[in-house]
Amino acid sequence: MTIAAYVLMGLGVGFVFVGSLGMLRFRDVYSRLQASGVSDNAGLGLILIGLILHSGWDRHDITLLLLLLLMLITNPIVTHSVARSAFVQRHRKEGER
Numbered sequence: 001m002t003i004a005a006y007v008l009m010g011l012g013v014g015f016v017f018v019g020s021l022g023m024l025r026f027r028d029v030y031s032r033l034q035a036s037g038v039s040d041n042a043g044l045g046l047i048l049i050g051l052i053l054h055s056g057w058d059r060h061d062i063t064l065l066l067l068l069l070l071m072l073i074t075n076p077i078v079t080h081s082v083a084r085s086a087f088v089q090r091h092r093k094e095g096e097r
Contacts, residue, residue, distance in 0.1 A: 014043070015046065030086070
């Protein structure tokens with residue numbers, strides 16, 4: 001179980017790192033939202049599941065599961081709100097008129 005936990009946490013860190021690189025690389029606000037939204041959900045979800053496996057099942061894992069549920073609910077809402085705000089303000093790519 002410990003090896004599986006470390007693998008899941010490592011994959012989660014990898015997802016978050018790739019999403020961070022996407023935030024730096026992409027120019028468009030919508031592409032940046034795509035990179036950060038998907039990778040954050042996947043990365044933090046894998047990290048939290050890895051932490052649950054690593055610690056064994058106890059009462060603290062309920063807190064981690066609630067945190068995972070909260071993250072899975074709020075991240076898409078925030079991403080949608082930012083994208084809608086950019087759309088309403090007619091946000092354009094850098095260098096476009």
